[in-house]
Amino acid sequence: MTYCVGLLLNEGMVLLSDTRTNAGLDNIAIYRKMFVFEEPGERVIAVMTAGSLSITQTTLARLREQISDPDADATTSIMQAPTMLKVAEIIGNMLAEVRADVDEKFAAMDQSASASMIVAGQRAGGDMRMFLIYPEGNFIEATEDTPYLQIGEHKYGKPILDRVVRRQTSLADARKAVLLSMDSTLRSNLSVGMPLDMALIKKDECRVAEHKRIEAGDPVFREMSEAWSIALRDAFVRITV
Template sequence: MTYCVGLLLKDGIVCLSDTRTNAGLDNISTYRKMFTFTEPGERVILIMTAGSLSVTQTTLARLDEAASDIEATPNTSIMLAPTILQVAEIVGRTLAETSQEVASRMGSNASSASASMILAGQRKDGDMRMFLIYPEGNFIEATADTPYLQIGEHKYGKPILDRVVTPETSLTDAKKAVLLSMDSTLRSNLSVGMPLDLAVIERDALAISQQRRIEAQDPSFAAMSRSWSDALRDAFTKIEV
């Protein structure tokens, strides 16, 4: 399983993903689930993935191949599409086609050939946008009313986002929010695991502004986790029934 979260704010975009794909006593695999496509000054695209590793890896490979094709067109390449909406349409179409192909080969196990993605980015002279793309290729968009999107094991990390995130949230507070959302998920579900990938895209930067790999023993993340646990326990004891 996995957990990925993206925030669409007035100041920029903040995304975080884990890297665990399988969990068990003797079977834990780690694969990157955050991918970036950039042409600095022209466009920045970030994709996070959840679900069937075969589907997601094949989809990303096809998107990358199409982007580097010398005969690519705005209808086939996410690096030539004139808007982020049309990027979402290309990604959705590629994901749906790949899911169907993989499912057709799996027979009775076809139901496991499912994957979803979060796409975020901005093109020059365009708005920042973020989409959740479903296995069938259709998608929904983050809005001012719901400025965040999640895929994978999302339920444990949702409450803090509902309580603290608004479009006006600063990028600094947004990084804190996604990290604490992930910390809650890590504590409650063994199928989500370290290391983590964090990325920030500042408004109109048209590039990845910050990118960081957070390892299992990262001291700042561990300190944040302890502080959050202490704060929750302190608040709990102070509430009267």
């Protein structure tokens, strides 16, 4: 399994994903789940993936083929699409197509597979937008009321986002919020694991301002995790009922 989270704020976007993939307790591997496509100053598109690795890798491979296709146009290439909405439609259609191909092959074994994605970005002259794309290819969008999206093992990291994240949240606080959201998930679910990939995109820059990998044992992440645990215990002790 996995956990990916994206925040859409007035100042920009913050994205965070883990890298653990497992097919049982004795078959655990590390695979990147965050992918960035950018033409700095013109457009930036970030994709985070959860679910069947065969589906997500095939989907991304086909998207890259469309980008490099000499006959590509605004209806087939995410790097030529006129809006982020069109980008989401192209990716959603490709995800649904790949899933249908895989399901057809699995049908004889009475098995199925699925995957979902978070797509976030901005095109010059357009607004920042963020979408959650379902296995069927349809999608929902982050809004003013709910300025974040999650895929994978989202339940453990959701409470802190509900409590602290608003559209006006600063990028510095947003970075802290997604890391604490991930920390809660890491503590509660063994199918999510280090290292982590984090990206920060500032409004109207149309490029990734910060892209960082956080390895297991990272001292800053460990210190933040310990400080959060102490703060929670102290708050618990102070509450009376």
